[in-house]
Amino acid sequence: MRVNSGGVSQTGTASGSDGAAEAARRAAEEARRAAEEAMRRAQQAAAEAERARAQLQAASTNVGPSRQPGADPQGGLKLEQRSVAADANARQLATEARNATQHANTTALAAGRPAPFPAGPSLRNTLLADGGDFSGRPKASLFGTPSLGATPANFRADAGAVTGPSTAAPAAAATGATTVDEARTNLVDAKQSYDDAHKKTAELNEKLNQELAKLGPALTDAQKQQYVQEFRESHPDEFAAEEAAAKKLNDALNDPKLLEAAKNNPDVAKESVDAAKSLAESPQAKGALEWAAKAMDPQGPAGTAFEGLKDQIDEDVTAPALSTAAGQLLTENGGDAQAALKALTELTQPLVPLSKGGAALKNGIQTIKAALDSGDPNPLRQLSQSGGKLGTALAGVGVAFGLASAATDAARGEWGKVVKDLANAGRSGAQAAAAVMRTLGESGRIAAQTGEKAAQFLSRLAPALGVVANSVVLAEHFKDFLDDPSVGGGVQAFGDAVAVVGAGLGTVLPGVGQIVEGVGLVLSALGGLIVGKEKQEALDNESEGILKQMGMDPDVAKTLAHGDEQPERLSKDLGLSPEQIQDVAKRYPTLFDAPGLGQAAIDAAKACGMKGQDAVGFIDAMAKDNGDFAWDLLGVKPMIQGDGTHPTSTDDSWRAYVQGRYPTAYAHAQEHAPDLFGASAESRLRADRDFEQNAGMMDFPLTYARLCDKNKGDEAYTSEFIHRMKDNGYLDNFVRFIDQNGLDMDRSGAKAALDAALKTGVLSEADVQGYLNGGNGDAWRSILGR
Numbered sequence: 195m196r197v198n199s200g201g202v203s204q205t206g207t208a209s210g211s212d213g214a215a216e217a218a219r220r221a222a223e224e225a226r227r228a229a230e231e232a233m234r235r236a237q238q239a240a241a242e243a244e245r246a247r248a249q250l251q252a253a254s255t256n257v258g259p260s261r262q263p264g265a266d267p268q269g270g271l272k273l274e275q276r277s278v279a280a281d282a283n284a285r286q287l288a289t290e291a292r293n294a295t296q297h298a299n300t301t302a303l304a305a306g307r308p309a310p311f312p313a314g315p316s317l318r319n320t321l322l323a324d325g326g327d328f329s330g331r332p333k334a335s336l337f338g339t340p341s342l343g344a345t346p347a348n349f350r351a352d353a354g355a356v357t358g359p360s361t362a363a364p365a366a367a368a369t370g371a372t373t374v375d376e377a378r379t380n381l382v383d384a385k386q387s388y389d390d391a392h393k394k395t396a397e398l399n400e401k402l403n404q405e406l407a408k409l410g411p412a413l414t415d416a417q418k419q420q421y422v423q424e425f426r427e428s429h430p431d432e433f434a435a436e437e438a439a440a441k442k443l444n445d446a447l448n449d450p451k452l453l454e455a456a457k458n459n460p461d462v463a464k465e466s467v468d469a470a471k472s473l474a475e476s477p478q479a480k481g482a483l484e485w486a487a488k489a490m491d492p493q494g495p496a497g498t499a500f501e502g503l504k505d506q507i508d509e510d511v512t513a514p515a516l517s518t519a520a521g522q523l524l525t526e527n528g529g530d531a532q533a534a535l536k537a538l539t540e541l542t543q544p545l546v547p548l549s550k551g552g553a554a555l556k557n558g559i560q561t562i563k564a565a566l567d568s569g570d571p572n573p574l575r576q577l578s579q580s581g582g583k584l585g586t587a588l589a590g591v592g593v594a595f596g597l598a599s600a601a602t603d604a605a606r607g608e609w610g611k612v613v614k615d616l617a618n619a620g621r622s623g624a625q626a627a628a629a630v631m632r633t634l635g636e637s638g639r640i641a642a643q644t645g646e647k648a649a650q651f652l653s654r655l656a657p658a659l660g661v662v663a664n665s666v667v668l669a670e671h672f673k674d675f676l677d678d679p680s681v682g683g684g685v686q687a688f689g690d691a692v693a694v695v696g697a698g699l700g701t702v703l704p705g706v707g708q709i710v711e712g713v714g715l716v717l718s719a720l721g722g723l724i725v726g727k728e729k730q731e732a733l734d735n736e737s738e739g740i741l742k743q744m745g746m747d748p749d750v751a752k753t754l755a756h757g758d759e760q761p762e763r764l765s766k767d768l769g770l771s772p773e774q775i776q777d778v779a780k781r782y783p784t785l786f787d788a789p790g791l792g793q794a795a796i797d798a799a800k801a802c803g804m805k806g807q808d809a810v811g812f813i814d815a816m817a818k819d820n821g822d823f824a825w826d827l828l829g830v831k832p833m834i835q836g837d838g839t840h841p842t843s844t845d846d847s848w849r850a851y852v853q854g855r856y857p858t859a860y861a862h863a864q865e866h867a868p869d870l871f872g873a874s875a876e877s878r879l880r881a882d883r884d885f886e887q888n889a890g891m892m893d894f895p896l897t898y899a900r901l902c903d904k905n906k907g908d909e910a911y912t913s914e915f916i917h918r919m920k921d922n923g924y925l926d927n928f929v930r931f932i933d934q935n936g937l938d939m940d941r942s943g944a945k946a947a948l949d950a951a952l953k954t955g956v957l958s959e960a961d962v963q964g965y966l967n968g969g970n971g972d973a974w975r976s977i978l979g980r
Contacts, residue, residue: 219303225298226310232291239284245278263302271563294430316943336362342516369395370445374455377446378462378757384439390470391439394432402426405737405755411765412754412775417744424740436476443473444481453488453495460870463489470511479636480541481519486512487544508551515585517629517684520591521636524598529655531595535559551584558588562913565592566599571612576625578616586622590629591683597634597658610661617672624675628684629661635688656948662688746776753779757786760793767796768809782813797835802859802868811866815859816852823856842882847964874910881914895931896940903943916951922959927969933973944977 299309348459371377379658402425406418414419426433446452447469456463466489475480486507489500500507520538527533539559546552561577593612617627638655675681705918708757733755741751754761754776764770764778778785785792795813804812816823834847848928851872864871870879881901888897902912919925932944951957965974974980 215305218301219307222298222302222305222307225294227302228230229291229294229298229311232287232294235549236284236287236291239280239287241278260398292372305710308927334401348531368754370456371447371451376979378452378455378465379450380446380449381452381462381465384443385465385472388436388439388443388472388476388587391432391436392919395436398425398432400817401733402517403538405802406783408757408759408761409737410759410762412761412772412779414772417746417772420744421740424743425736428736428740438475439480440476440690441474443469444478447473447485448488453499454501456489457495458499460499463496467500467506467511470507471514473978474511474513474515475518477522479515480522482511482515483519483541483545486515487548490545490548502865504550508549509583512549512551512555513516513587514632515831516587517590517980518610518636521633521638524633524637529598531599531759533536535562535566535595537909554582554584555588558592559587562588562592562595569596569605569611571596571606574626575615577610577621579619579622583625586626587629589616589626590631591633593626593630594633594637594658597630598637598655598663600658603657606657606661610665613662613665620671621675621678621681624672624681625678627665627672628681630684630690632684634658634662635684745778746894750776750780753783753786757792758789760786760789763793763796766799769804769805774807774810778810778813782817782824785813790828791824794831795824797831797844798827798848798852801845802852802863803870804863808862808866812859812862815862816856819856819858826855840883840886842879846879846883877908877910878914881911882918885915885918895928896936898928899932899936899940899943901943901945902947903939906943909954912947913950913954913956916947917956920951920956926965929965929977930970933970933976941977945979948978 247441277842279289295311300312302309321354385845402422405425406413406421409421447466452462456466466485470482470485470489473479473485476482477664488494489496490507492498492501516538519541523537524531527537532666541554542559546556549555558577561573565571565573574592574596577585579585593609593616596609597606597613600609613627613630616623616630618628634655672681708719738751738755741755742748746754750914757779761775764775770778785795795816798816799809799812802812820826830851834851837842849860852863869875883897884901888894888901891897898915902915905911916925919928929944929948932940936944948957948962950957954960962974964976965971966980968974
C-alpha cells in the first residue's frame with residue numbers, strides 16, 4: 195500500500211471515492227422515483243380536474259329556465275366550486291412534480307449520470323407547471339384560484355396540460371332568469387351561497403391569525419409571510435368557492451329581471467341592497483358599482499324602486515366598492531394610476547347624475563386627478579373630512595394611486611405622511627387610511643394571481659405597501675378604530691396582500707410583521723374565535739405541518755405550534771429575537787410545555803436583568819446548574835411571587851434563589867448586568883423595598899422623607915425614592931406636601947434626596963427648572979433653598 199504526500203493511503207482514497215459515488219447513485223435513484231410518483235399524482239389530479247369540468251359543462255347545459263321543482267338551486271355552484279378547486283389542486287401538484295423532476299435531474303448530474311427527465315415537449319405536456327402552457331391563464335393564487343368568473347381551464351386527461359381559459363360564463367348564468375320570481379330566487383340562492391362561502395374563508399382567516407398571534411415574535415417577518423402563503427395554499431377549495439360564489443352573486447344581482455322584480459316589490463329592493471353590500475367588498479366589486487347605477491336610474495327597469503334607499507346605497511355599497519374596484523383597476527392597468535383613474539371615472543360616471551352623493555363623487559374624482567397631476571396629496575386630506583363616506587373612500591383611493599405612481603422614496607414619503615396623519619385623525623381619517631389599505635390590498639391580491647407577468651408591477655407596488663405598513667404602525671390612534679368594520683376590513687385585506695406580495699417577490703416589506711399581527715387584532719376586536727380542546731389541537735397540528743413545510747426544524751415546529759403564549763413573553767420580557775426564541779425552543783422545549791414553566795424561567799431571568807442574548811446565556815447557565823430548572827423554578831414561583839403587590843421584593847427573592855441554587859447563572863448575571871449587583875445596586879433595591887412597603891400608609895410622603903433623612907449619606911438609596919416618584923408622577927406633589935406639612939427632618943430628607951437625584955442623573959437641571967416654573971414652584975424653591 196502506498197501513501198501519498200498528505201499521509202492518506204491511495205487505497206483509502208479510492209475506497210472513499212467509491213463510497214461517495216455509491217451514495218450519490220442511491221440519492222439520484224431515490225430522487226428519480228420520487229419524481230415519478232409526483233408526476234403520477236399530478237396526472238391523476240389533471241384527470242380529476244377534467245372530469246369536474248365536464249360535469250360542470252354538462253350541468254350548465256341542462257340547467258336553465260325550466261328548472262324542475264325540488265332541484266338543488268346550488269348544484270351548479272357546487273360543481274363550479276369543485277371544478278375550480280380541482281384546477282388549483284392539479285396545478286399545485288404539477289408544480290411539485292416540476293420541482294421533483296428538476297431535483298432528480300440535478301441529483302443525477304451531480305452523480306455523473308444522465309438527467310432522467312430532460313426538458314422537452316413531452317415533459318412540458320406532462321407537467322402543469324408555471325412554465326407550462328397556460329395560454330394566458332392566471333397563475334394559482336395564494337388568495338384562491340383566480341377563475342374570476344371564467345369557466346375553469348380545460349385539462350387534457352392524457353397529458354395534463356392546460357389549454358387555456360374560457361371567457362364565457364356558465365350557461366345558466368349567461369341565460370339569466372325568465373321570470374321575476376325566478377330572478378328573486380336566484381338572488382336569494384346566490385346571496386346564501388356567497389355568505390356561506392365567505393363565512394368559511396372568514397373562519398379560516400380567523401384561525402390563521404389566531405395561530406399567528408400565538409406564534410407571534412417566534413417568527414421573522416419573512417417567516418410570517420411564508421406562513422400566510424402556506425396556510426392559504428392548504429385551503430384552495432374554500433377560497434376558490436368564495437371566488438365562484440361572488441361571480442354567481444354578481445350575475446344574480448345584475449339580472450334585468452331582478453330589477454324588474456324590485457320595481458313592484460319593496461322587499462326585493464331591500465334584498466338587492468343587502469346583496470350589493472356583500473358584492474361591494476368582493477372580487478366582483480365593479481359589478482356592485484354597475485348595479486348601483488342601474489338601480490338608481492328612474493328610467494331603468496327598476497323605476498323609482500330604490501329612491502328611498504339612495505343614501506344607503508351611497509354609504510354601504512358605492513363607498514366600499516370604490517376602494518375595492520380601484521385596486522382591481524390599478525392592477526388591470528399595470529399600475530398606471532392615471533389609466534386606472536380614467537377607468538374608475540368611466541365606471542362611476544353613470545352614478546354622478548343619479549346618486550345623492552353624485553356631487554361628492556364628481557368632486558372626489560377631480561380632487562384625485564388634481565393630486566396626481568401635481569404630486570401634492572394635501573387636497574385629499576380635506577376630501578377625507580368633508581365628503582362623507584364617499585369622500586373618505588375616494589381620498590383613500592387617491593392616496594393609494596399616488597403611492598403606486600410615486601417613483602422615488604421622497605415622493606412615497608410625502609404620500610405616506612398623509613396615511614399616517616389620516617390614521618391619527620379620528621374615525622373618518624382611520625376610515626380613509628383603511629381605504630388606502632383596501633385599495634392597495636386588492637391590487638396586490640389581483641396582481642398576485644397573474645403570475646410572472648405582474649412581477650414588474652408587484653415590484654413597484656411593494657415599496658408602496660411598505661410605506662403604508664410603516665405609516666399605520668407608527669400611528670398612535672389608528673388601533674382605536676379597528677372595531678369599525680370599515681376600518682378593520684381594510685386592514686385585513688391589506689394584511690393578506692402585504693404578506694403574500696412580499697413572499698412572492700422574496701422581499702421582506704417594512705412593517706409587514708406588525709400588519710399581519712394587526713389582522714389578528716382586528717379579528718379579535720370583532721369577536722375572537724373560541725375553539726374547544728379538540729379544535730385547538732387540530733389547529734396546532736395544522737400549524738406544525740405548515741412550519742415544517744416552511745423548512746423549520748421539526749422539533750422547533752412541534753414545540754412552537756403546541757405551545758401557548760411563551761414567544762410573546764420571551765420577546766416582551768426578555769427582548770429575544772425570533773431566531774433566539776427558535777433556538778430556545780429547540781434546546782429547551784420544556785419551557786413551552788405549559789405557560790407556568792416558561793414564565794417562571796422568564797421571571798428569574800428578568801429579575802436578574804437579563805435581555806437578548808444575555809438572557810439566552812442565562813438560561814444556558816441555569817441548565818448547566820440543573821437540567822430540570824424549569825420545573826424547579828415553577829415549584830418555587832408561588833412562594834416567591836406572593837400576592838404580586840411587592841414586585842421589588844419578588845425580584846429580590848428571585849435573585850436570592852438563583853444565587854443559592856444556580857451559581858453559574860448568578861455569576862453570568864453579575865457579569866452581564868452589573869447595575870443590579872454591588873453596593874449601589876443593593877442600596878437601590880433596599881430603597882425599592884422600603885418604597886413599596888410604605889406606599890399604602892396614610893402619611894407615606896413623610897415616611898419617605900424621614901427614610902431619606904436617615905440614609906442621607908447613601909445617594910443610591912435616596913435618589914431611588916425620587917426616581918420612583920418621578921416615574922409614577924407623584925414627585926411634584928411630594929415636594930408640595932413636605933413643604934406644607936413636613937418638619938425640619940422631613941425637609942432635610944427631601945432636600946438630600948433631590949440633591950442626590952441631581953448628582954446621580956435621576957433628575958436633570960432641566961427637570962428641576964420645569965418644576966420651578968410650575969404651579970408648585972415656590973415649594974421647590976423652599977425645599978431646595980433656591
